[in-house]
Amino acid sequence: MSHMIDLRSDTVTKPTAGMRQAMAAAEVGDDMWGEDPTVNELERRMAELLGKEAAVFACTGTQSNQLGVWAHCRAGDELLIHKDGHIANYEGGAPAVIHGVTCRMFGGSGGMFEVADVESVLHPVDQHFPMTRLLCFENTTNKGGGRVWPLEQFRNVSNWARERGLKTHVDGARFFNACTAGNYQPAELVEFIDTISICFSKGLGCPFGSVLVGSQDEIDRARRGRKILGGSLRQAGIAAAAAIYALDHHLExxxxxxxxxxxxxxxxxxxxxxxxxxxxxxxxxxxxxxxxxxxxxxxxxxxxxxxxxxxxxxxxxxxxxxxxxxxxxxxxxxxxxxxxxxxxxxxxxxxxxxxxxxxxx
Ligand SMILES: Cc1ncc(COP(=O)(O)O)c(C=O)c1O
Known part of the structure; x- marks a missing residue:
């Protein structure tokens, strides 16, 4: 078969000629030492775009999600997640393997949920129970059906979580798709949560790369986690240049x-x-x-x-x-x-x- 039409995933895209040129021309340095100017520029731009203090570049969406878990949780904690959530279903059991964190799952329409859905599985603080630390969202939802969180519904749940003292993380593998379809600015949604992971290797067409965005403290912790997980790259500017190119050319x-x-x-x-x-x-x-x-x-x-x-x-x-x-x-x-x-x-x-x-x- 000569030309296949591959609709399996948006991860199958190949970098365009313009993107490859940007990658070839990238100014690079040793990112583990904080010396890659292109990675630094991408992290700065993403933090600014999302209205947060800091960002860290990661190899994959799985890695940046797990860096989010790393930033918020420790062994014995539990995270709350929709039963179709990627972090619980498709990351090889990483919360348990890497952090000693369990996932408590609940339902909700289209991979999204309301306060009542989460409340139905919330237990009191008691020595019997794991410490409930983190609530995870996915936007757009993947297995949930490619759904886009309405801003109002998202705010209701994330405000409730904050009042409860829970940390909040968004798996935003396709976050720019959500912003486009939901007609909101990235910072409008991110204002209500602690960390978000965004992939460049999906709708944005890059060969690889994700970014975790959050407060300076959270990103410092995540950066340490990235090192421990073997995710600290050196001249990663080659990939960051593709991501910057995508921000400039592939959003609209x-x-x-x-x-x-x-x-x-x-x-x-x-x-x-x-x-x-x-x-x-x-x-x-x-x-x-x-x-x-x-x-x-x-x-x-x-x-x-x-x-x-x-x-x-x-x-x-x-x-x-x-x-x-x-x-x-x-x-x-x-x-x-x-x-x-x-x-x-x-x-x-x-x-x-x-x-x-x-x-x-
Ligand atoms: C919603 C969602 N989160 C996270 C990921 C993980 O990304 P990666 O494959 O880069 O680890 C994916 C990948 O398809 C995804 O669809």
């Missing part, structure tokens, strides 16, 4: 990805055997279900693969498709045509392989 275009996602959702709604609520598609993540009578999610994944389109199975019936920088409006249309074609053939007759790389439950 996120709205294109959201438009493409809406196109996809509206098309999918018209295809027999699939179900989707197009109103729930708010950002670049499109979740939909293969109806049981028609087949399984993995059968559709395989059927699409043979038609030049890659998507992810995220449950027996659930599919995730993600629009991004490397997907044009035309390719969105082609992907939709492929889905229509796959569904008009007999999906149930698609033979499954024992394991394949397109499932992520």
């Amino acid at each position: 275009r996120l709205a294109d990805d959201h438009r493409h996602a809406t196109l996809l959702a509206e098309g999918i709604q018209k295809i027999d055997g699939l179900s989707i609520d197009p109103d729930s598609v708010e950002s670049n993540l499109v979740f939909f279900d293969v109806e049981e009578d028609a087949g399984t999610a993995e059968q559709l994944v395989m059927a699409l693969l043979s038609r030049g389109v890659k998507v992810l199975a995220m449950g027996n019936q659930r599919i995730r498709a993600c629009t991004h920088l490397d997907i044009s409006a035309d390719e969105t249309q082609q992907a939709l045509d492929a889905v229509r074609d796959a569904m008009s053939a007999d999906l149930k007759s698609v033979e499954m392989q024992e394991s394949h790389p397109y499932a992520y439950r």
Whole structure:
């Protein structure tokens, strides 16, 4: 197959020519010693943009989330998180492995929640219980459905958490998607929380890199954690230059990805055997279900693969498709045509392989 349309994730984007030039031209130094001017500039810009005191560059979103946990928690503490939250589900058990921290999970619509959802699992301070230290948010939500926290709902919960003496951390892997779709400025939401992790390797199209933003004290602690975890890079300015380039060139275009996602959702709604609520598609993540009578999610994944389109199975019936920088409006249309074609053939007759790389439950 010559050209695949890869909708598995926005992490599959390749750096553009302009981004590669910025990386090649980056002024660099030894970041572990605080001497990389490009990393320093990125950290300064991110702290300023988000209205916080400081920031620290990290290798991945997993690392910067865990640096957030590091900044707030110690062994024996617990963090509170939505049951679909990335930190609890997809980071290899890192809160337990790295920090000795347990995760207490609760429900809520679309990966988001209300005060009552968190209160339902909150226990009193008592020697029997772990110390509840941190409340984690995700914005946009991933497994929750690519949903965007409304500012008002977010403020209600984060204010309540602060009044309770809880620390707050946002997994903002796709935070700029949230700001674009939710129509708010980054600092408007971040004002109400302690730390946020933001990824450059997703919607923003960089090869790697994330940033944790917070108070000076929290970031000092996180920086120490980064060293201990082996995440202190040297001439990291090459990656920071890509991130700065993305801040300058790739923020406004996120709205294109959201438009493409809406196109996809509206098309999918018209295809027999699939179900989707197009109103729930708010950002670049499109979740939909293969109806049981028609087949399984993995059968559709395989059927699409043979038609030049890659998507992810995220449950027996659930599919995730993600629009991004490397997907044009035309390719969105082609992907939709492929889905229509796959569904008009007999999906149930698609033979499954024992394991394949397109499932992520
Ligand atoms: C919501 C969310 N948080 C964190 C991460 C982790 O990022 P990374 O893969 O860079 O560790 C991801 C990755 O897909 C994500 O979707």
